[in-house]
Amino acid sequence: MLKGKNATGYLPIKDDVENAGGTWVDEAVVVDGNVITSRTPVDLPDFTRAIIAYLEGRPTDTEHATHEHAGLDNVRTRG
Numbered sequence: 001m002l003k004g005k006n007a008t009g010y011l012p013i014k015d016d017v018e019n020a021g022g023t024w025v026d027e028a029v030v031v032d033g034n035v036i037t038s039r040t041p042v043d044l045p046d047f048t049r050a051i052i053a054y055l056e057g058r059p060t061d062t063e064h065a066t067h068e069h070a071g072l073d074n075v076r077t078r079g
Contacts, residue, residue, distance in 0.1 A: 006032040008039050 002022030008030045009017065017024045028043040029036065029050045036054060038047035053059075 002035070005035050006030050007035060007037045009037055010039060 002017055002020040005022045006025050007017050007022045008025050008027055014024045026039075029038045029046045031050050031054070034054070036047070036050050038044065038050075
């Protein structure tokens with residue numbers, strides 16, 4: 001599921017992400033295609049905005065819109 005994808009989560013799962021073929025990123029939210037991950041409950045507002053933007057079909061990568069414009073100012077994306 002994570003092979004070739006960027007992802008984040010609680011620090012203790014970093015090795016699991018990497019062992020599954022993913023790239024660990026220490027950001028509040030990471031969007032990589034249809035995989036949307038966040039680290040901790042503190043990041044839930046940003047995670048929620050990223051999920052809503054994805055479901056509404058709004059761009060979440062910087063090639064199409066700035067994060068501020070998309071309401072995703074603390075989100076790292078990869079399309």
